[in-house]
Amino acid sequence: MNEPIYVTQPVLPELAEFIPYLEQxxxxxxxxxxxxxxxxxxxxxxxxxxxxxxxxxxNGTIALVTALQxxxxxxxxxxxxxxxxxxxxxxxxxxxxxxxxVDIDPETSNIDPKKVxxxxxxxxxxxxxxxxxxxxxxxxxxxxxxxxxxLKLIYDAAHAFGCExxxxxxxxxxxxxxxxxxxxxxxxxxxxxxxxxxxxxxKQRIDRLKNFGIVDETTVDGISLNGKLSEVHSAxxxxxxKTIDKTLEARQKIDENYRNFLQNIDGIKCISxxxxxxxxxxxxxxxxxxxxxxxxDELFEKLKANNVFARKYFYPLMTDLNVYQQFxxxxxxxxxxxxxxxxxxMYPTLIIEQIQMIVDVIQECAK
Ligand code: T4K
Numbered sequence: 001m002n003e004p005i006y007v008t009q010p011v012l013p014e015l016a017e018f019i020p021y022l023e024q025x026x027x028x029x030x031x032x033x034x035x036x037x038x039x040x041x042x043x044x045x046x047x048x049x050x051x052x053x054x055x056x057x058x059n060g061t062i063a064l065v066t067a068l069q070x071x072x073x074x075x076x077x078x079x080x081x082x083x084x085x086x087x088x089x090x091x092x093x094x095x096x097x098x099x100x101x102v103d104i105d106p107e108t109s110n111i112d113p114k115k116v117x118x119x120x121x122x123x124x125x126x127x128x129x130x131x132x133x134x135x136x137x138x139x140x141x142x143x144x145x146x147x148x149x150x151l152k153l154i155y156d157a158a159h160a161f162g163c164e165x166x167x168x169x170x171x172x173x174x175x176x177x178x179x180x181x182x183x184x185x186x187x188x189x190x191x192x193x194x195x196x197x198x199x200x201x202x203k204q205r206i207d208r209l210k211n212f213g214i215v216d217e218t219t220v221d222g223i224s225l226n227g228k229l230s231e232v233h234s235a236x237x238x239x240x241x242k243t244i245d246k247t248l249e250a251r252q253k254i255d256e257n258y259r260n261f262l263q264n265i266d267g268i269k270c271i272s273x274x275x276x277x278x279x280x281x282x283x284x285x286x287x288x289x290x291x292x293x294x295x296x297d298e299l300f301e302k303l304k305a306n307n308v309f310a311r312k313y314f315y316p317l318m319t320d321l322n323v324y325q326q327f328x329x330x331x332x333x334x335x336x337x338x339x340x341x342x343x344x345x346m347y348p349t350l351i352i353e354q355i356q357m358i359v360d361v362i363q364e365c366a367k
Contacts, residue, residue, distance in 0.1 A: 005354055007311040009347040010183045011247050013239040021235035030231060034207070037234040044241055049162065050169040051196045053203040056234065057210060060158045060180030060193030062227040064091035066209050067176045067195050068126070069224060070202065071152045073097055076125035080156075081111040082318040083334040084130045088156045089318045089327075092128065100124070101319050103331035109133060109271060109285070112333070113141035120145070126152040131160040131170060132314075134186075134282035135273055139165070139173040146174075154178065157196075161187045162248060164278035171196040181237065186251070186280045187244055189237040192229050250348035251281035257352060258284050258344065261359040265366050267292025271341075283313065284346040287337065294365050296340050303342075306361050313343045 021037070030036065038056055045054050057063035068078070068091060078092045082101040092099040102119045105112040109132040116127060127146060129137045137155070146153040155173060158180035163170040171177040181192030195206050208215060213222030229237075259270050269287040273279055288296040296312070303310050315338040318324050319331055344358060 002307050002357065004307045004309060005345045005350070005358070006309045007343055007345050008184045009349060010188050011240065011243070011348060013236070013243065017239055018236065021239070022232070025231050025235065032228055032230045033211070034228060035231045035234075037231045037238065038229055041229075041234040041237045041241075044238065045194070048241055048244070049171060049196070050164070051171050053197045053200065055195045055197070055203055055206040055210060056229040057193040057195065057227040058229050058233075059191045060178060060182060061087040061091065062210070062225055063178045063180075063193040063195050064088065064154075064156060065094050066206060066224065066227055067154050067178050068092065068095045068097065068128075069222070070195070070197075070206050070209055071126065071154065071175060073125050073152060077121060077123045078126045078128050079111075079116050079119050079124060080128040081130050081132070081334070082329075082331045083109060083132060083314050083338060084156065084318065085158070085314060086318065086321070087158070088128065088130055089324060097125070098123070099318070099324070099327050101324075101327060101329045101331060104132075104334045104337065105138075106333040106337055107272075108135055108137075108274075109337060110135060110137040111142075113138050113145060116142065117145055120149050120151070124149065124151060126154060128154050128156060130156040130158070131163070133271065133273075133285055134159040134161075134163050134280045135271075136160075136163065136165045136170050136276070139170075143173065158185070158193075159282040160280070161185065162244065162278060162280045163276055165274075165276055167277065170276075172198075176202075186247065186282055187237075187240055189229065189233040189240065192233050192237065247348050248278075248280055251346065252279070254346060254348075254350055254355060255281040255284060257355050258359070261355065262286065262362065265292075265363055267366065268362060281346065284344045285313070285341050286344060287340045288342060289340060292366060296342055299362065299365060300342055302365055303358070303361055306357075308345065308358050308361065310345065311343045312338075312341065314338055315341065
């Protein structure tokens with residue numbers, strides 16, 4: 001039996017390259033609380049991503065919770081997608097706000113702005129869309145809606161590290177964008193995340209909120225969490241930045257190979273990515289339609305029997321989870337996609353023979 005192939009495998013630098021950073025941390029004795037490596041990573045990320053201000057976090061979820069708090073959203077409804085990872089919806093409920101789940105456009109897998117507009121009520125305070133798989137939302141339409149109805153617009157950009165759209169970073173759209181640096185992401189710091197914002201004042205507010213709301217030794221101006229990224233995590237981020245372009249190139253090749261190999265299999269559709277100036281090929285989702293002899297779940301099992309661990313991102317929908325029953329709503333496009341989608345293994349060290357083997361299993365079942 002071949003080695004197991006998981007949906008992803010983290011990129012790691014050579015261990016030897018990490019040691020000098022650890023030596024520096026051991027020497028300085030500054031382990032956390034926005035130390036020199038944290039500051040350096042914020043600076044280098046702003047330059048690499050082409051954004052004005054970034055505030056690092058210990059993970060994307062705490063960053064999302066803090067982003068909603070930073071915009072002063074204390075009560076009301078937040079329109080979001082049910083086709084996402086639980087953290088998106090959790091961040092709304094943690095802020096005692098009400099999630100309103102709106103259906104997606106099945107072509108992009110992102111929230112449908114026309115349906116967003118229909119869902120806006122007097123209680124709506126914000127829209128929280130997700131750039132699912134790093135595919136951009138319809139950012140202009142969503143911004144126009146936010147402007148028209150005076151709503152805050154926060155992007156869950158957990159999958160969108162490095163994407164550029166219409167001449168700039170995708171992370172520049174909206175009031176705030178939140179990214180994740182989790183082990184399973186394109187750019188990882190083991191655990192980590194960040195908020196991207198547009199002004200120095202907002203960055204200062206976010207920086208305070210991620211540090212318990214502390215202003216100075218005797219003043220606390222918010223009831224908030226500890227969301228700081230440590231120096232060790234920041235050091236890893238600095239090293240990862242050195243190879244990120246190579247990582248993205250490798251992902252692009254894998255995306256191309258999958259698309260070439262899968263194009264003639266009836267009933268299998270690769271979700272298309274918009275033409276971006278820069279894409280990150282975050283995931284490789286395929287849709288298994290009725291024309292394919294196996295259901296999505298059967299193909300999932302078949303791959304598993306061949307030691308290939310694809311994932312059903314994103315199934316079940318938020319609206320089908322028991323914990324979200326009180327916020328239930330109809331989202332037929334999201335429902336259908338969540339029952340037909342399968343994310344195939346996608347990571348830079350996946351070799352062409354492995355891709356071919358995965359495609360062979362899918363092809364074999366199509367006969
Ligand atoms: N918003 C969105 C839209 C998100 O997708 C996420 C996270 C967030 C917000 C929140 O960001 P963070 O708070 O996580 O920064 C994974 C990740 O834990 C999660 O970060 C991610 N989205 C979600 C889509 O996927 P699981 O439960 O599927 O991960 P897990 O542990 O099953 O890992 C998948 C595969 O990756 C494993 O089978 C093997 C491989 N793997 C995983 C880890 C953790 C490794 O090889 N090494 C590792 O260290 O949630």
